[in-house]
Amino acid sequence: MNLKICGNMEKSSVDAAVKAGATHVGFIMSAGFRRSVSADSVAKMTMDVPKTVKKVGVFVNEPIDFVKNTVKSAGLDVVQLHGAEDMAYIRALGDISVIKALSDFSKIPEYDNVILLLDAPRGGSGKLADFSAVKFDDISLPYFIAGGLTPDNIAEVVKKYPNAYGFDVSSGVETDGKKDGEKIKTFIWNVTLSQPEDADFSAGLSEKFDDFDADLGLKIPIQTIQFKIENNGIFQAGLVARQMGTSIDIQQLFVAEPFRKAGLGHFLLKKIETYAKTNDIHYLTLNTLSIYAPNYYQRYGFHVYHTLNDCPLKGIDLLRLQKEI
Numbered sequence: 001m002n003l004k005i006c007g008n009m010e011k012s013s014v015d016a017a018v019k020a021g022a023t024h025v026g027f028i029m030s031a032g033f034r035r036s037v038s039a040d041s042v043a044k045m046t047m048d049v050p051k052t053v054k055k056v057g058v059f060v061n062e063p064i065d066f067v068k069n070t071v072k073s074a075g076l077d078v079v080q081l082h083g084a085e086d087m088a089y090i091r092a093l094g095d096i097s098v099i100k101a102l103s104d105f106s107k108i109p110e111y112d113n114v115i116l117l118l119d120a121p122r123g124g125s126g127k128l129a130d131f132s133a134v135k136f137d138d139i140s141l142p143y144f145i146a147g148g149l150t151p152d153n154i155a156e157v158v159k160k161y162p163n164a165y166g167f168d169v170s171s172g173v174e175t176d177g178k179k180d181g182e183k184i185k186t187f188i189w190n191v192t193l194s195q196p197e198d199a200d201f202s203a204g205l206s207e208k209f210d211d212f213d214a215d216l217g218l219k220i221p222i223q224t225i226q227f228k229i230e231n232n233g234i235f236q237a238g239l240v241a242r243q244m245g246t247s248i249d250i251q252q253l254f255v256a257e258p259f260r261k262a263g264l265g266h267f268l269l270k271k272i273e274t275y276a277k278t279n280d281i282h283y284l285t286l287n288t289l290s291i292y293a294p295n296y297y298q299r300y301g302f303h304v305y306h307t308l309n310d311c312p313l314k315g316i317d318l319l320r321l322q323k324e325i
C-alpha cells in the first residue's frame, strides 16, 4: 500500500511520516502556495529519508527546465503535476517519473505511462473529492486517491477503493496549518490497521460456549476482537481481546521490536476503548505480570484490582487490571 504525506514544510513532519511508514513524502515546489518550499529546504528536510521512500515534488504548470532543474537540486524521485500538463509535456520530461493529478476525470484516458492522482478541484484545500463520475473499473493506470482525506475517514476510504495504488493526504494531517506528527501517525496506522475477519479457533470456541450457556438458560454474547497493524506484509502490532457481554478482556497486546516507543500500543488501546464506548461496554480488563510494565496500563487509567503473589513463578506477581468505561 502506498501512502503519501504531502505538503511538508518542516523536517519534523518528514521524519514523522517516514517513521510511521509513509512510502512517499511530498513538497510543493511551485511558488505562491501556502505550503511552497524551496529546493534547498527540500534537500535539507530529506537528508535522512531512506531510498525506499520516494521524494515527490508538486509542480503546477511550470516550464520544463524549472522542473528538471528542481528535480536535480532538491533530489526528487518523482514529480507530481497538478496543472494542465498534457502527454506532450510529460514526454518532454524524459525519464522523470510522473504522478499526474487530475480533478477533471474525463481526461483520464488521455494519459499513459504515469501514476494518476485523483483529487478535488483545488489541490491542498482539504475538500473531499467527488468521484461519483469516475468509472474505476475502466482505469488501466495505477491511481492515488486524494482530496480531503483525514485520519478519521481514511479507513472507510480504503475499504471503498480496494484497487487504489495509494492514498495521499495533506490538510487532513495538519493542525492550525502545520503538519501534526500525531495525525500523520494515526492516518497511516488507520490505513494499515485491519480487523481480520477470518473465522479462527477462538471464534469456534465462542460458539461452543454460546451453546453451553444456552443449555444453562444464559445468553451472554461472546466474540473475539482483533486489531492488527501490518504494512506491506510486515507485522507491526496487534491486539486480541474477548468481548463477553458488557466487558472486554484484553488478552494480548504486542508491538514488534522495531516499532516500539512510537505509540502503537497506545493507539491500539485507544482503538479498543473507542470500540468499548460505542458498544455499551462497562469494563476493560487484562492480566499482566509484575515483570512486564503494569505502569504502562496504569497510565491509561487501568487499576490493579487483584494480585496473586509468586504467580506464575517465585518473585513474579500476576496482576489483574480493570478500567471502567
Ligand SMILES: O=C(O)c1ccccc1N[C@@H]1O[C@H](COP(=O)(O)O)[C@@H](O)[C@H]1O
Residues within 6 Å of the ligand: 006, 007, 026, 028, 033, 034, 035, 058, 060, 082, 119, 120, 122, 123, 124, 125, 126, 127, 146, 147, 148, 149, 168, 169, 170, 171, 172
Ligand atoms: O497543498 C497545496 O498547497 C497544493 C498546492 C498546489 C497543488 C497541489 C497542492 N496540494 C495537493 O493536493 C492533494 C490533496 O490535498 P488535501 O489532502 O486535500 O489537502 C495533495 O497531493 C497535496 O499535495
